[in-house]
Amino acid sequence: MDAAVKDEQIEIISKLLKSMSHPIRLKILCLLQEQELSVGDLRHQVKTTNANVSQHLNILRSQGIIDFRKDANFIYNRISDRRILELIQNMRHLFCPEHE
Numbered sequence: 001m002d003a004a005v006k007d008e009q010i011e012i013i014s015k016l017l018k019s020m021s022h023p024i025r026l027k028i029l030c031l032l033q034e035q036e037l038s039v040g041d042l043r044h045q046v047k048t049t050n051a052n053v054s055q056h057l058n059i060l061r062s063q064g065i066i067d068f069r070k071d072a073n074f075i076y077n078r079i080s081d082r083r084i085l086e087l088i089q090n091m092r093h094l095f096c097p098e099h100e
Contacts, residue, residue, distance in 0.1 A: 019063040020084075024048065025056045029079065032066065033088050036076040 020026060024046055031037060031045050043053045057077055060066040067080035079085050 016063055016065070019059055019065065022056065022059075024052070025060055028053070028056060028060065028077075029065070029084065029088050030092070032077060032079050033085055036069070036078040038074045038076055040074075042077070 020029060027046055028042055031042060037045075039050055039053050039057065042057075043050050046053060057066065057068075061068070065079065065081060065084055066077050068075050068077045070076075079088075
């Protein structure tokens with residue numbers, strides 16, 4: 001494999017993991033692996049402000065990790081990449097066996 005391509009892939013993966021590594025964003029992803037949730041639902045679960053949740057969601061959206069859909073006045077967030085779901089499930093399995 002060409003080293004430049006490999007370095008590019010490593011850079012992409014590094015940015016992806018960096019954007020996921022914040023505790024609030026990681027908790028959001030754990031919550032979203034089960035179902036779509038609104039900003040209000042996430043705020044309640046994460047115990048922070050709507051503005052803070054929205055800021056973290058924007059970071060995850062900018063990396064293509066999550067997507068959203070509008071339904072009337074609500075915006076529902078979901079994980080958009082199956083690989084992210086698998087990654088979260090594997091991390092929970094490896095590091096949080098009590099949740100299995």
